[in-house]
Amino acid sequence: MTQDALSRLLDQNDWLMADGATGTTLFNMGLTSGDAPELWNVDEPDKIRALYQGAVDAGSDLFLTNSFGGTAARLKLHEAHTRVHELNRIAAELGREVADKAGRTVVVAGSMGPTGEIMEPMGPLTFDRAVEMFHEQAEGLKAGGADVLWAETISAGDEYRAAAKAAELAGMPWCGTMSFDTAGRTMMGVTSTDFVSLVESLPNPPIGFGANCGVGASDLLRTILGFAASGSERPIIAKGNAGIPKYVHGHIHYDGTPELMADYAVLARDCGARIIGGCCGTTPEHLVAMRAALETRPKSDTKPTLDEIVARLGAFSSASDGTGDNAGAPVRERRGRRRRD
DSSP, X not given: OOOOHHHHHHHHOSOEEOOOOHHHHHXXXXXXXXXXXXXXXHHOHHHHHHHHHHHHHTTOSEEEOSOTTOSHHHHHTTTOGGGHHHHHHHHHHHHHHHHHTSSSOOEEEEEEXXXXXXXXTTSSBOHHHHHHHHHXXXXXXXXXXXXXXXXXXXXXXXXXXXXXXXXXXXXXXXXXXXXXXXXXXXXXOOOHHHHHHHHXXXXXXXXXXXXXXXXXXXXXXXXXXXXXXXXXXXXXXXXXXXXXXXXXTTEEEEOOOHHHHHHHHHHHHHHTEEEEEEOTTOOHHHHHHHHXXXXXXXXXXXXXXXXXXXXHHOOBSSSXXXXXXXXXXXXXXXOSOOOOO
């Protein structure tokens, strides 16, 4: 079997840079809150090409497709649940078009966000139905030419397992991240330690695993340190938000500067991450600064301490990373809930 493009790049490089925010960029292009970004794959293809091109021009080695909400459950909210294959296929086709003219290897990662429903026993979603929805999405992304599937912002262990099973059914390599946004845990209570155990127990484990979104860059790096301490040999992914969300003139604005995200990228690498990108609020301007920092600042021989992370990126939002080992760490007042990009 031919090695996939992402695994080849990981074999050739100490680190790779991922992309930034999909939602933030599309809102800046005129997407209205409440609209389905995936419909723009058909209705505004030039804007989706520009989204992808922005990451490539900034130096990203991979970018995620505009398909985060591409499951039947999410698209049903927009009466587009019969268009799952089409919208995901076109998201990947547009990505393939941009990547193939980059003049270097750029990986097209097929984004699969949460299904939009709560898993049993807390909610109505069965494991088999979750697999079915992810698999339908995965087949569309595969048909469009995605190199790898990329489950992201997952909070439930069973939903992560469902994404893994869907990738297996589609015959696709995959990566998967969870969002640790509740005092170091996912919304469903998964800790960094729990997550590593889950990943390593899968019959079809991901190429890489990690954390995305969450509260802020400091919290995310504390979770990355937790992954690194687990001893897993699997590549770790860090996609942190560009600072903390604030409401400015009726819109959500992330306060992270390019300089802060450059510091975050280097710290993420030194914490043990090998695939480093941004999530909500991260623009191409941030990515340019991140790439420059990763290329010019030497790797540290030791991992950053929690105090060093706080000094560079700001205080943590909770005293613990959820595993009980960080009592007494600096805490910052929590400001609002996260949202997608």
